[in-house]
Amino acid sequence: MRDDIMVSKPRILGFLCHWCCYAAADAAGVARFQYPPHIRVIRVMCTGRIDPVFILEGFLQGADGIFVGG
Secondary structure, three states: OOHHHOOOOOOEEEEEEOOOHHHHHHHHHHOOOOOOOOEEEEEEOOHHHOOHHHHHHHHHOOOOEEEEEO
16 A cells, blocks of 8 residues: 555546446536546446456556446
């Protein structure tokens, strides 16, 4: 575990289904809700099409956690 995780917020990468979770996140944006800046969202057409390499690459690029919502 990295030492800086304890003092900073974890960086989260989210893969969100266009038809389900991303639609809800988009509606929240229209209502002017905000999510924390340490969360990054990537819209995918279907979470079933996410290559496991994408998740591994997220960790290699510094993400502390990955969220897949479909």
